[in-house]
Amino acid sequence: MTDFVLAAAEPTSMLSHMALYGLAAIAEDGGLDDVRVSWTGGMATRPVLSAPDATPETVGEIVRAHATRLAAPDAWPAQSVSDTETKGLMSPRLSVIASRDGWQSLQQRRHDALDRLTEARAYLDLRLIAALGEPSYWRFNKQGQRLQDDGASRLEMQPRNQGSEFVGSRIRKLATALTARTNAAVSDGLLGRSIRDEIGKDAATSRTSTGFASPGPVDNALAWCALWGISQFPIALRTHGFAITTGHLGPGSSGHFYVPVWEGKWRTAKLRSVVGSGQLARFASADLSSNADMSDGENPRAQATAWLASRGVDAVVRFPIGRFGSDSAPERRAMRGVILKTGRR
Secondary structure (H helix, E strand, O other), X not given: OXXXXXXXXXXXXXXXXXXXXXXXXXXXXOOOOOOEEEEOOOOOOOXXXXXXXXXXXXXXXXXXXXXXXXXOOOOHHHOEOOOOXXXXXOOOOOOOOOOHHHHHHHHHHHHHHHHHHHHOOOHHHHHHHHHHEOOOOOXXXXXXXXXXXXHEOOOOOOOOHHHOOHHHHHHHHHHHHHHOOOHHHHHXXXXXXXXXXXXXXXXXXXXXXXXOOOOOOOOHHHHHHHHHHHHHOOEEOOOOOOOEEOOEEOOOOXXXXXXXXXXXXXXXXXXXXXXXXXXXXXXXXXXXXXXXXXXXXXXXXXXXXXXXXXXXXXXXXXXXXXXXOOOOOOXXXXXXXXXXXXXXX
């Protein structure tokens, strides 16, 4: 096995975890065989992608090819809400639909796009779109106002000010930026050898991380992989209340995110099963309520601890979600993570 280490990514940043997950998903989708994900040992643990051919050249080529495919004018990120509205058709949070006819047109166009992706067996694209969610035409408040954001993933944190939205403001722009790079420049960004924030213009106030890190320059290859990491966190839509997002605790626009850190090399299927487990959620919420002590063997959280430890999980990192800016268009952000050890070692 060859190890591809995201050397600049550390565990208390949500961006690091999401970048590992997205990179693994992209690598598998791009044909890299026997992909595994892990964390290095020691005090300064770092995320690792492993595969027999996980060389910088191969990984850079796969990630750049993936971005190039999505930057094509006939790819789904290029599709717009309507012939007169250029916002991304597959964005989960929009504020441009005012009429019943507009909603029906949006749904028909979305269904057509999904049908084409299904015919093409574009499974990773479909997994991301499903995980992002969709504008909720079915949710209203007591005043009869539509709650369009209630069908979206909590991990989709693109601020919606000045007409911004997830696909048009992030996916399209990042895909174009990576297409303009060489394969080596893509792998250098992932490995931490360089930081090039093309879409954020390398500004200290850059929001390229899209809520997964504090403002500042983020390499666009790392950000691209992090956004595709959302594909590993499915949601459950509800007729009453906001959609439930895997890896999220608390109210719809606040609360916490949580992810595991483990020993050993996992396949992405195992990662998804652990991330989506009730045991991980119970452990992550341990000290957020007044339930019994974690050491009590009859306590569900004690059972969750044992379940996680038996699967190699050394710790869970929990990220409080901060809200900044205006109430009408707030910016949400995963703050510095707190490491909760399982006591496995």
